[in-house]
Amino acid sequence: MPTNSKETPRVRFAPSPTGYLHVGGARTALFNWLFARHFGGTLILRIEDTDFERSSEAMVEGILEGMRWLGLNWDEGPFFQSQRLELYRATAEKLLASGHAYYCFCTKEELEQRRAEAAAAGRPPMYDRRCRNIDRATAAARKAAGEACAVRFAVPEGGATSFEDAVFGKVEFANSEIEDFVLLRSDGIPTYHLSVVADDVEMRLTHIIRGADHISNTPKQVLQYRALGVETPIFAHVPLILGPDKTRLSKRHGATSVIAYKEMGIVPEAFRNFLALLGWTPGSAHKDREIFSSEELIELFGLDGISKSNAVFDNDKLAWFNTEYIRAYEAERLLPLAREEWQKADCEPTRPESEILAAIELLKPRARNLKDFAGAFRAYFSDEFEFDPAAVTKFLKDEHVRGLLGELAERYAAAEEFTEESTEQVLRGFAEEKGMKAGALINGSRVALTGQAVAPSLFAVMVNLGKERVVKRLAAVKGMVVEEPPA
RNA sequence: GGCGCUAUGGUGUAAUUGGUUAACACGCCGCCCUCUCAAGGCGGAGAGUUCGGGUUCGAUCCCCGAUAGCGCUACCA
Numbered sequence: 001m002p003t004n005s006k007e008t009p010r011v012r013f014a015p016s017p018t019g020y021l022h023v024g025g026a027r028t029a030l031f032n033w034l035f036a037r038h039f040g041g042t043l044i045l046r047i048e049d050t051d052f053e054r055s056s057e058a059m060v061e062g063i064l065e066g067m068r069w070l071g072l073n074w075d076e077g078p079f080f081q082s083q084r085l086e087l088y089r090a091t092a093e094k095l096l097a098s099g100h101a102y103y104c105f106c107t108k109e110e111l112e113q114r115r116a117e118a119a120a121a122g123r124p125p126m127y128d129r130r131c132r133n134i135d136r137a138t139a140a141a142r143k144a145a146g147e148a149c150a151v152r153f154a155v156p157e158g159g160a161t162s163f164e165d166a167v168f169g170k171v172e173f174a175n176s177e178i179e180d181f182v183l184l185r186s187d188g189i190p191t192y193h194l195s196v197v198a199d200d201v202e203m204r205l206t207h208i209i210r211g212a213d214h215i216s217n218t219p220k221q222v223l224q225y226r227a228l229g230v231e232t233p234i235f236a237h238v239p240l241i242l243g244p245d246k247t248r249l250s251k252r253h254g255a256t257s258v259i260a261y262k263e264m265g266i267v268p269e270a271f272r273n274f275l276a277l278l279g280w281t282p283g284s285a286h287k288d289r290e291i292f293s294s295e296e297l298i299e300l301f302g303l304d305g306i307s308k309s310n311a312v313f314d315n316d317k318l319a320w321f322n323t324e325y326i327r328a329y330e331a332e333r334l335l336p337l338a339r340e341e342w343q344k345a346d347c348e349p350t351r352p353e354s355e356i357l358a359a360i361e362l363l364k365p366r367a368r369n370l371k372d373f374a375g376a377f378r379a380y381f382s383d384e385f386e387f388d389p390a391a392v393t394k395f396l397k398d399e400h401v402r403g404l405l406g407e408l409a410e411r412y413a414a415a416e417e418f419t420e421e422s423t424e425q426v427l428r429g430f431a432e433e434k435g436m437k438a439g440a441l442i443n444g445s446r447v448a449l450t451g452q453a454v455a456p457s458l459f460a461v462m463v464n465l466g467k468e469r470v471v472k473r474l475a476a477v478k479g480m481v482v483e484e485p486p487a
Numbered sequence: 488g489g490c491g492c493u494a495u496g497g498u499g500u501a502a503u504u505g506g507u508u509a510a511c512a513c514g515c516c517g518c519c520c521u522c523u524c525a526a527g528g529c530g531g532a533g534a535g536u537u538c539g540g541g542u543u544c545g546a547u548c549c550c551c552g553a554u555a556g557c558g559c560u561a562c563c564a
Contacts, residue, residue, distance in 0.1 A: 016564045051563050108562060115561090124489060125560075150562050177490050177560090185562040191510070192564045216491060218561035219522095239493080239557090246556065277499065277512095287501050287511050307500075310557060314498045317513045327526080366525050395523090424522095442522035454524040 009041035009206045013067075013074070014196070016048040016254035017059035017381040020257040021066030022311065023249060024211060024241045027275045031238055032209050033072045034276065044203055045077035047420055050150065050195055066258040069268050071294070078201075081195050091198040091228070092151045100227035101183055103149040104131040104229070126179035151184035151192070153224065161219040166236035166303045173219040181220055193217065193373050197224045205233050209303075212237040212310075236303045239279050239310045249313055260397075265369030266318065267337070268296065270325040274318045278303075278311045283340045291324055319368060326367045331360040338373035342381065345374035349381035354422075356381060359464050379450045391453035395443040396477060398468035398473070404434060406478035407473045418467040422458040448477040 013029040021040075036043040045067070049055040065080070092132065095101035106114075106127075115125040131139075132154060143149055155169075156176045164174035183194040190198070200208065200221075215237050224231045243253035255261055261271055273292055282300040292300065326334065335353075338360060342349060349356055359380040360373070368372065378453070379385035396402055411426050412418070427445070431438040445462075446455050449470060455461055462470050 014564090018564070044523065048564060054563070104562085111562080117499095119488085122488075126489095152562090155497090171491070173491070179560085182562045187561085187562080192508070196564090211558090212492070213558050214564090217564090237492090242557075244498080248557075274499095279499090284501050284503080284510090290499090290512050312498055317499065320513055323525085370526090391523095407548055427522095439522055448522065452523090455522095456524090458522055482509050 009036060009039045010044065010199070010204055011036050011041060011207050011209055012046050012077075012203065012205055013050050013072075013367065014199075015047040015063050015384075016051065016054075017056060018051060018054040019059060022174070022256045022257060023092060023258060023275070025063075026066060026070060026258045027278060028209065028211055028238060029072050030070065030098055030275050031271060031301075031306070034298055034477065035207065035209060036305070037074070037298045038301045039207075042076060043072075043074045044079070044200060044205070045074040046203070047077075047081065048192065048195065049407065050189055050192065051175070052189070053138050055082075056401040060252075061256075062259065069259065069262050070272055071268055073222050074259045075225050079199075079203075082193075083377075084199065087187065087202060088325045089184065089188065089194050090347065091201075092190070092194060093222070095183065095227055096151060098167060098400070099154070100267050101132070101134050101151050101153050101223075102136075102180075103446065104133060104152045104180075105134075105139075105147055105149045107148070111170060118146070123188055127181075127464075147314055148186040150182045152185045153183050153220070153227075153395045155180050155220075155223060161222050163222050163232065165215070165218075166234055167235055167239075167306045168212075168215070168308060171215060171218070172376065173216075173401040178219055178223070178453055189238060189471060193224070197221045197228070199226070200233060201230050204232045207234045207236060207303075208351065209238060212239050219416065222396050236306065237305055239308060241278055242312050244312060245313060246310075246371035252313070253313070256304045265371035266322050267325045267329075267370065270321040273297070273325070273383055274321045278313065279307050280305045281307065283381075286417075291321070303475060326366050326370070329364065331357040331364065334360050334364060334373075337370050341370050341374040345378070347378055347384075349376050350383070351381065355464065355466070362464055366454070368458065375453070376452055379452070380461075381477055385451050387447065388452040391451065392480075394453055396480065397438075397442075398444075401444045402477045403441060404430075404441060404447055405474045408441065408445070409474035410476075412467060412474065413471045415467070418463065418470075420457075421462050423462045424459045444477075445474060450472050 011030045015025050015029075033043055034297045035041070041396045047060055047063075049060070060078075066075070092101060098267045101210070114128065131152070139149075149151075158175060161173050161178065162170055165171050181193050182191050184190055209368070218235055221279045222232055241249050243249045245253075249256060255264065258271070264269070272294065273290075276292070276297050277290060280301070281287075283305055286300065335357060351359075358375075363373070363377050364379060373381070408427065411430055412423070415422060415426060427441055428438045431441050433438055440457050442454070445451060446458050449455075449461060450463060465473075
């Protein structure tokens with residue numbers, strides 16, 4: 001075991017702001033967060049924005065928004081690599097001075113051409129190291145004369161570079177397979193290879209938990225740690241998240257941005273729980289359970305539970321987590337979340353808060369997502385709601401039924417009591433009197449009251465809505481015009 | 488193409504690390520409940536562990552090979 005495992009861990013999430021926070025990044029952030037919290041360590045947020053072409057401030061904000069939504073707080077940062085260029089230049093200097101790096105005067109065009117030639121000839125397209133042999137004095141002179149040059153790392157000619165990955169075990173690469181990669185571009189901006197290690201060293205990171213897509217980059221980093229004479233951190237590569245077709249998750253598969261899930265009405269805790277179990281397992285001791293609070297996740301999390309194979313993002317399972325969380329939430333907790341939805345949907349609930357909470361309580365077992373509160377459940381909160389056409393044709397198409405509902409409204413208007421028992425009694429009695437099945441009136445009432453064919457128990461709905469509203473809505477369907485659906 | 492990694496029902500994962508009728512959850516199907524839809528209860532289908540070789544009394548588990556998928560292969564990160 002590396003000795004630094006005994007220190008309190010320092011980990012980081014280091015997204016590059018070339019896009020919003022996507023699910024893979026969110027999962028990496030989550031794992032780092034869980035790890036840090038589990039050990040009482042430190043989570044650092046570092047924005048890797050050295051690609052000025054593709055990075056943007058809006059994306060930085062988007063990433064922070066995603067982190068906040070998921071409830072992933074960090075202890076240090078955010079640091080921006082674009083503001084730490086001196087560190088990278090100094091690190092490059094160090095490598096240059098110790099002979100681990102050299103100036104390369106090849107231009108981008110030359111390199112591209114040679115790569116194409118190599119590919120055509122069936123040779124590996126690696127850099128041919130031609131500038132490595134330029135002696136230092138000449139190189140310095142050319143640079144001093146103003147010739148543009150990059151700085152490349154001098155990869156050892158023979159042997160192999162390996163590291164012990166906390167999830168994959170020993171991973172080894174022949175040095176002959178590693179090219180002399182660029183550390184500093186000719187404009188003085190570091191490449192990822194340099195800035196990661198410079199920062200990871202400077203920030204005293206103990207564990208690097210990141211996507212498995214970085215496995216192949218790791219030997220380049222290990223080489224630099226050695227050249228710099230510093231101990232390597234513990235690497236833990238996390239398998240990737242794939243789409244349902246087992247190809248890399250992309251827009252093709254639907255939402256890839258975390259915020260899109262917020263907009264779909266997913267509860268952040270549900271998303272977090274779902275994400276935590278993608279590529280990680282708390283072990284056989286907990287295999288009979290899938291719902292874990294964040295405290296439990298923190299307590300249970302460990303690198304040894306991370307699996308080696310890629311995981312497929314399953315929307316159905318996410319939906320299940322979401323319904324579980326919504327159902328388990330207190331109405332009070334759901335209220336602000338529902339409010340957001342009402343605002344977005346231009347729905348202004350006019351009822352007293354106690355009634356709104358009661359309605360939420362009634363509805364939450366049937367909610368699939370937060371959007372339902374402003375969509376299918378709108379009639380519980382506002383008197384302005386629409387009728388689902390399918391529900392209408394299914395249960396209110398019959399004019400006779402509509403007429404009976406009008407009559408029923410009068411019965412309710414005259415009723416003194418208005419409880420679940422009494423309302424049911426009235427309806428069933430009325431149905432019997434009219435010689436028809438109660439079901440037809442119940443279903444019709446449901447649509448009249450809620451606009452939907454699906455709802456909680458009708459009489460519970462009536463009590464929640466209140467006598468006045470029930471009477472009004474039942475009476476209103478009498479004059480409803482129902483068009484035959486187009487065949 | 489080269490290099491690396493991975494491989495248990497449709498999906499996520501278990502399997503005391505060589506001895507189980509291969510387990511759990513999601514999804515799917517059916518039944519019950521019932522005023523609808525969920526939920527809930529009960530039951531079911533679905534993998535013999537990618538394939539082929541070994542090692543072993545015995546392999547999901549160890550070894551080799553093949554195949555497939557993914558990743559990397561930039562003066563992107």
